[in-house]
Amino acid sequence: AQTIHQWPVAEIKAVGSPLSLGCTIKGKSSPNLYWYWQATGGTLQQLFYSITVGQVESVVQLNLSASRPKDDQFILSTEKLLLSHSGFYLCAWSLTGGFERLFFGHGTKLSVL
Amino acid sequence: GDQVEQSPSALSLHEGTGSALRCNFTTTMRAVQWFQQNSRGSLINLFYLASGTKENGRLKSTFNSKESYSTLHIRDAQLEDSGTYFCAAYYNVGDNSKLIWGLGTSLVVNP
Numbered sequence: 001a002q003t004i005h006q007w008p009v010a011e012i013k014a015v016g017s018p019l020s021l022g023c024t025i026k027g028k029s030s031p032n033l034y035w036y037w038q039a040t041g042g043t044l045q046q047l048f049y050s051i052t053v054g055q056v057e058s059v060v061q062l063n064l065s066a067s068r069p070k071d072d073q074f075i076l077s078t079e080k081l082l083l084s085h086s087g088f089y090l091c092a093w094s095l096t097g098g099f100e101r102l103f104f105g106h107g108t109k110l111s112v113l
Numbered sequence: 114g115d116q117v118e119q120s121p122s123a124l125s126l127h128e129g130t131g132s133a134l135r136c137n138f139t140t141t142m143r144a145v146q147w148f149q150q151n152s153r154g155s156l157i158n159l160f161y162l163a164s165g166t167k168e169n170g171r172l173k174s175t176f177n178s179k180e181s182y183s184t185l186h187i188r189d190a191q192l193e194d195s196g197t198y199f200c201a202a203y204y205n206v207g208d209n210s211k212l213i214w215g216l217g218t219s220l221v222v223n224p
Binding site (some may be wrong): 106109 | 144153156158161163199203212
């Protein structure tokens with residue numbers, strides 16, 4: 001069975017500090033991987049997706065970057081956090097293809113103060 | 114413009130009752146997913162439909178691509194059904210597909 005693990009569960013960070021969020025998928029080879037962001041009370045907004053190791057496509061520019069250093073790992077980071085980065089970050093995976101089902105991790109709650 | 118209109122935005126039910134959530138689409142969608150977001154923020158997969166109707170326990174979902182809508186029916190609501198429900202639908206953009214999300218329905222089930 002596939003499992004998706006996100007870390008950390010929650011972070012409280014200062015404006016201007018760096019950030020790194022991680023996501024690992026086990027039990028599925030070469031999945032498509034996604035980062036989503038959700039403002040409090042809002043809907044989900046896709047930030048990045050990756051179809052293979054080393055390749056990441058940006059969907060929305062929010063002064064964040066993403067990398068896929070291994071087949072099963074997806075990292076979201078920034079060198080300087082903004083207040084607007086606060087929210088809930090969700091990692092997801094799907095099989096390759098056009099209209100595949102999405103499966104989400106449990107998310108990371110980020111508070112930027 | 115908006116391609117997914119989800120309604121209602123908020124819903125309050127008493128335990129044991131039921132209701133329907135709906136997503137209307139302004140473009141042809143190829144598939145739809147329904148999720149429940151619980152109080153911890155986790156997104157739980159409820160249904161994935163390319164067409165037709167699926168049922169799982171007290172939940173039933175229909176996707177009609179031709180008439181551009183999808184529904185999620187909840188019957189015999191329980192307290193643990195509380196949360197925010199999202200529909201997300203796939204549509205074609207050239208050779209690629211895109212996923213677009215509804216704004217969610219906030220459901221509160223009261224004793």
